[in-house]
Structures are given as C-alpha cells and as structure tokens.
Amino acid sequence: MERRLLIxxxxxxxxxxxxxxxxxxxxxxxATAEWYASTFGLAADGGGVVFEDGFRLTFSxxxxxxxxGCLGVGVEVPDAAALAKAGGEPERxxxxxSLVPDEDPESETLFDVAELEDPSGRxxxxxxxxxxxxxxxxxxxxxxxxxxxxxxxxxxxTALGMxxxxxxxxVPDAAAIAAYVGYSDDDSGVESGASGAARLELRYxxxxxxxxxxxxxxxxxxxxxxAIRAGICGGxxxxxxxxxxxxxxxxxxxxVVSADAAAFGG
Numbered sequence: 001m002e003r004r005l006l007i008x009x010x011x012x013x014x015x016x017x018x019x020x021x022x023x024x025x026x027x028x029x030x031a032t033a034e035w036y037a038s039t040f041g042l043a044a045d046g047g048g049v050v051f052e053d054g055f056r057l058t059f060s061x062x063x064x065x066x067x068x069g070c071l072g073v074g075v076e077v078p079d080a081a082a083l084a085k086a087g088g089e090p091e092r093x094x095x096x097x098s099l100v101p102d103e104d105p106e107s108e109t110l111f112d113v114a115e116l117e118d119p120s121g122r123x124x125x126x127x128x129x130x131x132x133x134x135x136x137x138x139x140x141x142x143x144x145x146x147x148x149x150x151x152x153x154x155x156x157x158t159a160l161g162m163x164x165x166x167x168x169x170x171v172p173d174a175a176a177i178a179a180y181v182g183y184s185d186d187d188s189g190v191e192s193g194a195s196g197a198a199r200l201e202l203r204y205x206x207x208x209x210x211x212x213x214x215x216x217x218x219x220x221x222x223x224x225x226x227a228i229r230a231g232i233c234g235g236x237x238x239x240x241x242x243x244x245x246x247x248x249x250x251x252x253x254x255x256v257v258s259a260d261a262a263a264f265g266g
Contacts, residue, residue, distance in 0.1 A: 018161045018183045020198050021218040021261055022048070022056030023142045025070055027120030032059040035119050039086050040075050040126070040138045052137035055198035056218075056264075065122045069214035069253075071203060072123035074141040076193040078134050080112065086126040088114030093173055100167040100179075101187060111190050133194035140198045141180065141191060144253060147211050149179060149204040151234055151250050156181045156200065159229040159247075160219055160255065165192035165199065175206045213252040218264050223257045230255075 029047025037044035042051060048058030057073065077083050083090055090112045097103035110131055116124040128134065146152040156162045162181040170176045184197035192199060200217070219226070223245035227237050234250035243263040247255050258264065 018219060018221040019261070020055060020162075020183055020200070021220050021264055022058060023200075023218070024048075024058045024060055024216040025073075025120070025122065025142075026062040026065055026214060027059040027118065027122065028061065029059045031119045039116070039124075040077065041082075041085075042138065051140050051196075051198060053139070053197050055140050057140060057142070059120070063214070065120055066212040066214040068145055068208075068210050068212040070122070071143040071145050072125060073118070074125040074127060074143060074191070074201065076127050076129070076135055076139045076141070076189070076191060078128070078136055078138075080128055080130070082138070083112060083114060083126055083128040086114060086116065088116045088126060090114040090126075090128075092130075095190065096169050096171065098166050098168045100164060109190055127190075129190045129194075132190050133188040135189070135194055135196040137196055139193040139196045141193065141201050142198075142215065142217075143178075143201040143203055144213075144215060144251070145208075145211050146202050146204055146251050147209040148250065149177060149202060152202045152204075153179050153181070155230070155233040155235055155249050156202065159233040159235055159249075160226055160257075161221060162200075163187075170203075176203050177206075178203045211251045213248075213254070216254040216256060218256045218258075220259065220261050221257050222259060226255075226257045 033044045036049045042049040093111045095109040097105050113127045165180045165187040167179040179202045180192045180199045182199035184195045186195035188194040227245050230247040235247050238246045244258045
C-alpha cells in the first residue's frame with residue numbers, strides 16, 4: 001500500500017510539471033522540416049517544426065525510418081479547407097466507439113483522413129473531423145509501435161505522469177488497438193486532439209510483437225521522480241547529465257526528461 005501511494009504521489013507531481021516538449025525522428029532535417037511547414041502551415045525552426053502548443057517535431061540524419069518503430073505522424077487540422085490544402089485524397093472513415101472514455105457501441109464517429117508521405121518516406125496522416133470538436137490549429141500526434149499496450153500505458157501514465165486520453169480499436173482500417181496519451185486533461189475530439197495539445201499514440205498491432213525503436217521523446221517533468229518510477233514500470237535509466245535524465249520505455253524508446261525546457265535547446 002505504501003509503495004502504491006508513493007508511486008501515485010510521484011505521478012501526480014510529474015503530471016503537475018509535465019509537458020510533451022517534442023519528438024525527434026530520423027530524416028533529412030531541412031527538407032523534412034520544410035515539407036511539414038509548407039504542408040501544414042507550421043513554423044520551421046532549423047531541422048524541425050513548432051506547433052502552436054509549443055510541441056517540436058525535429059529530424060536528424062541517421063538510419064531510415066523503421067517499419068517496426070515510429071509508424072508515422074498524424075496532424076489533425078481544423079477543417080476540410082485545411083485538409084484540402086495539405087493535399088492527398090481524403091477518405092472518410094467510420095471509427096469504432098472508444099473503449100476509454102466509454103462510448104455507446106452504436107455511435108458512429110466520422111474522420112476524414114488523407115495519407116501522405118514526408119521526404120524521409122514516413123507515413124503522415126492529415127485528418128479532420130467533420131462532426132466532432134476540432135483543434136483551432138494543427139495538432140500533432142506521433143505513433144509508436146508497442147508490443148504490450150497495457151504495459152506501455154502504465155509506463156507513460158505512471159512513470160511520466162501523462163493522462164490516458166482515449167483508447168480504441170482501429171479495425172477495420174487496421175488490425176490494431178491504440179491508446180492516446182499526453183499531458184492535457186482534455187479528451188475531446190476524435191483522437192483527443194481538439195485541445196490542440198500534442199499526443200503520443202501507442203499502437204499495438206495484432207500478431208506483430210516486434211518493435212525496433214527509432215524515436216526520441218523529450219518531456220519536461222521532474223527527472224528524479226520519473227527515473228524512480230521508470231524502474232518500477234518496466235523502463236530503465238540510460239544516462240544522466242546535470243540537466244537531463246535519459247530513460248528507456250518498455251520497448252526501448254528513448255525518453256529525455258528535464259525540469260527545464262531550455263535544456264532541449266531551441
């Protein structure tokens with residue numbers, strides 16, 4: 001009981017301080033950043049782009065994107081006009097009811113999605129909700145493949161203090177189930193992006209347990225508290241500096257934690 005209470009107190013402390021500062025993915029920095037800036041009307045900043053909520057999507061030279069790591073990037077846009085500007089051929093999808101929060105199984109949620117590809121060859125989903133709350137500016141999500149969804153949810157909510165915003169099966173569009181986590185408490189919108197806050201989508205693909213992590217997540221939170229909880233929740237501390245602590249999640253994705261966003265530069 002005392003151990004659970006300690007974990008809960010530490011998680012609450014991290015949530016109070018926490019924000020999803022950014023994610024770094026492989027790809028030619030300048031070309032990829034310019035593509036996102038042009039496609040979605042974002043501010044380019046060197047080898048990355050900055051969303052309205054301050055979330056930074058950055059790119060670095062390295063190995064090609066892994067099909068078993070980051071599965072892609074999603075950008076939810078305000079309306080059909082913004083979706084048309086992004087390009088591609090939107091397809092209207094009918095999504096299954098959310099498991100979290102609990103929705104009426106008979107309810108129908110419509111989502112217009114255009115599948116694009118960035119200069120690194122990574123899949124990018126541009127999406128707009130025709131009849132649900134939508135963000136006033138483009139909102140980002142980064143999709144990470146995981147091998148054990150409950151374990152990943154526990155890690156990101158308990159170790160990092162994020163909130164489980166939504167969970168739903170992706171069938172029939174994909175044989176997968178997804179959980180959306182972030183530091184916002186607002187779960188409105190088809191993928192809980194109506195608030196405009198960036199999220200991570202933790203996706204388990206049925207029949208495919210292999211994961212090759214190729215993304216680095218930057219979080220503003222209490223490094224010491226996150227390090228303690230990481231070991232309890234299936235992660236590990238990889239390294240420490242005076243300003244940051246790098247931990248790995250249960251799948252090996254790198255999480256860099258700092259109490260000060262300035263530690264990440266930019």
